[in-house]
Amino acid sequence: MLEVKNLVKKFTSASGDVIALNDVNMKVETGEFASIIGKSGSGKSTLLSMLGALDIPTSGNIEVDGVDIAKLSINQQTSYRAKKIGFVFQYYNLIPNLTALENVMLALEFGGMPSKQRKARAEQLLNDVGIEESQQLRRPARLSGGQQQRVSIARALANKPAIVLADEPTGNLDSETGKKIFDLLHKLSRSENTTIIAVTHDMDIAGRTDRTFTLKDGKITV
Amino acid sequence: MNVVSRGIKNALRSPLRSGAIVLMLTISIGLILSMLVARSSVDTKISSVKASSGTQITISPAGVHGFSGGGDPLTSDQITKITDTTHIASIISTLSDQMTTSDTGLTSSLELGSFGARQQRSSSDSASSETTPTATDTSTTEPTTTDRVAPTPGITVTGTNDVNSVSTDGSDLNLTSGKTIDATGSDLVALVGSELATKNNLTVGSTFTAYGSTIEVSGIYNTDNKFQDSGIIMPLATVQKLTDQSGAVTSVVASVDSSDNVSKTVTSLKTTLGDTADITSQAEQAESSVASLKSISGLALAGVIGATIAGATIILLAMTMIVRERRHEIGVIKAIGGSNVKVIGQFVTEALTLTIIGSIIGLAFGVIVSGPMTTSLVSSSASSSQTSTSNNRGPGGAASMINKGFNQISSNLTQVTSSITPAVFASAIGITLLIAIIGSSIPAWFIARIRPAEVLRTE
Numbered sequence: 295m296l297e298v299k300n301l302v303k304k305f306t307s308a309s310g311d312v313i314a315l316n317d318v319n320m321k322v323e324t325g326e327f328a329s330i331i332g333k334s335g336s337g338k339s340t341l342l343s344m345l346g347a348l349d350i351p352t353s354g355n356i357e358v359d360g361v362d363i364a365k366l367s368i369n370q371q372t373s374y375r376a377k378k379i380g381f382v383f384q385y386y387n388l389i390p391n392l393t394a395l396e397n398v399m400l401a402l403e404f405g406g407m408p409s410k411q412r413k414a415r416a417e418q419l420l421n422d423v424g425i426e427e428s429q430q431l432r433r434p435a436r437l438s439g440g441q442q443q444r445v446s447i448a449r450a451l452a453n454k455p456a457i458v459l460a461d462e463p464t465g466n467l468d469s470e471t472g473k474k475i476f477d478l479l480h481k482l483s484r485s486e487n488t489t490i491i492a493v494t495h496d497m498d499i500a501g502r503t504d505r506t507f508t509l510k511d512g513k514i515t516v
Numbered sequence: 517m518n519v520v521s522r523g524i525k526n527a528l529r530s531p532l533r534s535g536a537i538v539l540m541l542t543i544s545i546g547l548i549l550s551m552l553v554a555r556s557s558v559d560t561k562i563s564s565v566k567a568s569s570g571t572q573i574t575i576s577p578a579g580v581h582g583f584s585g586g587g588d589p590l591t592s593d594q595i596t597k598i599t600d601t602t603h604i605a606s607i608i609s610t611l612s613d614q615m616t617t618s619d620t621g622l623t624s625s626l627e628l629g630s631f632g633a634r635q636q637r638s639s640s641d642s643a644s645s646e647t648t649p650t651a652t653d654t655s656t657t658e659p660t661t662t663d664r665v666a667p668t669p670g671i672t673v674t675g676t677n678d679v680n681s682v683s684t685d686g687s688d689l690n691l692t693s694g695k696t697i698d699a700t701g702s703d704l705v706a707l708v709g710s711e712l713a714t715k716n717n718l719t720v721g722s723t724f725t726a727y728g729s730t731i732e733v734s735g736i737y738n739t740d741n742k743f744q745d746s747g748i749i750m751p752l753a754t755v756q757k758l759t760d761q762s763g764a765v766t767s768v769v770a771s772v773d774s775s776d777n778v779s780k781t782v783t784s785l786k787t788t789l790g791d792t793a794d795i796t797s798q799a800e801q802a803e804s805s806v807a808s809l810k811s812i813s814g815l816a817l818a819g820v821i822g823a824t825i826a827g828a829t830i831i832l833l834a835m836t837m838i839v840r841e842r843r844h845e846i847g848v849i850k851a852i853g854g855s856n857v858k859v860i861g862q863f864v865t866e867a868l869t870l871t872i873i874g875s876i877i878g879l880a881f882g883v884i885v886s887g888p889m890t891t892s893l894v895s896s897s898a899s900s901s902q903t904s905t906s907n908n909r910g911p912g913g914a915a916s917m918i919n920k921g922f923n924q925i926s927s928n929l930t931q932v933t934s935s936i937t938p939a940v941f942a943s944a945i946g947i948t949l950l951i952a953i954i955g956s957s958i959p960a961w962f963i964a965r966i967r968p969a970e971v972l973r974t975e
C-alpha cells in the first residue's frame with residue numbers, strides 16, 4: 295500500500311520559492327491502477343518523482359508498505375528504485391546504444407538478478423509485452439514508438455516492482471497504440487497484482503482506472 | 517552485459533570521435549614512451565661514463581703542455597703534499613725527457629715529416645731565441661724556416677715508478693721479449709719500444725749510451741702506438757739521476773680511495789698546491805662532458821610530464837564532453853536503479869578502453885620512434901660538449917693514459933643505445949593508467965552530481 299501524508303515540495307528559484315506540491319495526501323491500495331490528472335504545471339510529474347524517490351520532499355511522508363521513503367539514504371533510495379519501483383516515461387527513455395533485450399537486462403542487473411538468469415527473464419518479459427524475438431535484438435532507434443513503449447514497460451516490470459509509475463505513457467503515441475499500451479498496463483496490473491500510478495492528460499484513460507487524483511496548483515482537489 | 521562490457525561498448529559508440537581521441541592519445545603515449553626511453557638510456561650512459569671515469573687524478577706542473585715547455589717540474593715537497601692528501605691511496609710519478617743526439621748514440625725511429633719538423637724547429641727557436649743563418653744567404657741575419665736543416669727527432673725517455681702507466685689503454689705493458697724492470701729502483705736498465713729497438717738493432721741484453729751512462733736493455737715492449745714504441749722506459753730514480761733532476765717529476769697520477777671522493781680530493785689538492793700545478797680528473801672531465809646528456813635527461817623528463825598532461829587533458833575533455841552529452845542517459849540509468857558506483861564504473865571503463873587502445877598503439881609507436889628520437893637528441897647535443905672538453909694536458913707517460921681514456925669516453929658520448937627496459941615499459945603503462953584516472957576523475961564527479969529528477973524534468 296502507498297500512502298502520502300502532507301507532502302510539500304518547494305523549489306527555490308531566483309524569483310523566490312515555488313510551491314510545486316502543497317500538502318498532498320493520497321492513498322493507493324496494492325494492485326490498484328490509479329491515475330493522476332491535471333493541467334500542465336499542476337505538479338503531476340513532481341509528485342511522481344517524489345513517489346519514485348527521484349526527489350526528496352520538503353516535508354511530509356511517503357510510505358510504501360509502511361516504510362517512509364522520504365527518509366531513506368541516497369543508496370537506499372537507489373536500491374528502492376531498482377527493486378520496488380518501475381518507471382514508464384512518455385519518451386520511453388531507453389538507452390540508445392543498447393538493444394531492446396539489453397535495456398531490459400540492464401534493469402535486471404540493477405535489481406540484483408544473477409547474470410545467467412537475466413537473458414531468459416528479459417526475453418520472457420519482452421514476449422509478454424508483444425516484442426518479437428527479431429525486434430528484441432534491435433536498438434531503440436529501429437523500433438516504432440509503440441514498440442519502444444512496450445520495451446519500456448517490460449523494463450519497468452523487470453524486477454517485479456511493487457509500484458509502476460507511468461508518466462504520460464501514451465502521451466507520445468497515436469490513440470490506437472495508446473489504447474493498446476493502456477490495455478497492456480491494465481492487464482499487467484491485474485495479472486501481477488502490481489500497483490500502477492499513471493499521470494495522464496487523457497480523460498478517457500483516466501476514466502478507466504480504479505482511482506483518479508486531480509491535481510491543481512500542487513493540491514489534490516478530488 | 518555488465519558495467520565493463522557496457523563501458524567498452526560505449527567507448528566504440530562513435531567511431532569517428534573515438535578514433536580521434538585514440539589518435540591523440542597514441543601520439544601522447546608514444547611521446548611518453550620515447551621520452552622515457554631517451555631519459556633512461558641517457559641516464560644509463562651518464563652512469564656508465566661516470567663509472568668508467570675511474571678514481572684517478574692527474575697532477576702536472578702548471579702550464580706544461582707536452583714537450584712544448586711551460587712550468588717547472590713538480591718537486592719532492594709537492595709530491596709529499598700530494599701523498600699526504602686525504603683519500604689519496606697511491607700515486608704514480610713520471611719524469612719525461614727527450615734525448616737529443618748529444619745525449620745518446622741511438623737513432624730515433626720517428627720520422628718528423630714536414631709538420632713534425634716545423635714544430636720541432638719552432639720549439640727550438642722559441643726555446644733558444646737563436647737565429648740560424650741561411651745556407652743561401654749568409655749576408656743576412658734574418659732567420660727563415662724554409663731552408664734550414666731539418667732537426668733530428670728526439671727520443672722520449674719516460675722515468676716512472678710503474679711501467680704499466682705507459683700502456684696506452686691502462687692495461688699491463690705488453691713485453692714482446694725480456695723482462696720488466698724494477699721501476700722503484702735506480703738500476704741502469706731500460707725497456708725499449710719495439711720501433712726504436714728495431715731501428716737500432718737492440719735486443720734483450722744489449723746496451724746503449726744515454727746521458728753518458730751505459731744502459732742495459734731489459735725488455736722490448738709493444739703498444740701498437742708508433743710514438744710510444746719509439747720511446748724508452750726507465751726507473752724514475754734512474755732518469756732523475758741521469759738528467760740531474762733529483763726528486764722532480766713531470767706528472768703524477770694519483771689514485772683516490774673511492775670515486776665518491778674524487779671531487780673533494782681535487783678541491784683539496786688545488787688548495788694545497790695552489791697555482792703551481794694543473795689538476796684534472798677524468799671524473800671532473802666526464803662531469804663536464806655529460807652535462808649535455810644531463811640536459812637531455814631533463815628535457816626528456818619535461819617531455820614525459822608534458823605528454824602526460826596532454827594525454828590526461830585529452831581524455832579529461834573527451835570524457836567531460838561525453839558525460840555532458842549523455843547527462844540524460846545517466847539520469848535515466850540512475851532513475852531505474854543504477855547506483856553512482858555502477859554509472860561511474862561504466863564511464864571509467866569507457867575512459868580506460870579509449871586509453872588502453874591509445875596505449876597499445878601509442879606504445880608500439882613509441883617503440884618504433886624511441887630509438888631514432890634518442891639518437892637524434894643525443895647526437896645534436898653531445899657533439900658540442902665533445903669539442904669543448906677535449907684537450908691534451910701534460911707530457912706522455914701516465915698522463916697520456918688518462919687523456920686517452922677520457923678521449924675515448926668523450927668520443928663514445930654519442931653512442932647511446934636506446935633500450936626499452938621492463939622498468940621503462942612499466943613506467944609508461946603506469947603513466948597511462950594515471951592519465952585514465954585523471955581523465956575520469958572529474959567526469960566521475962559530474963556523474964555523481966547528476967540528479968535524475970532534474971534531468972528527467974527537462975524532457
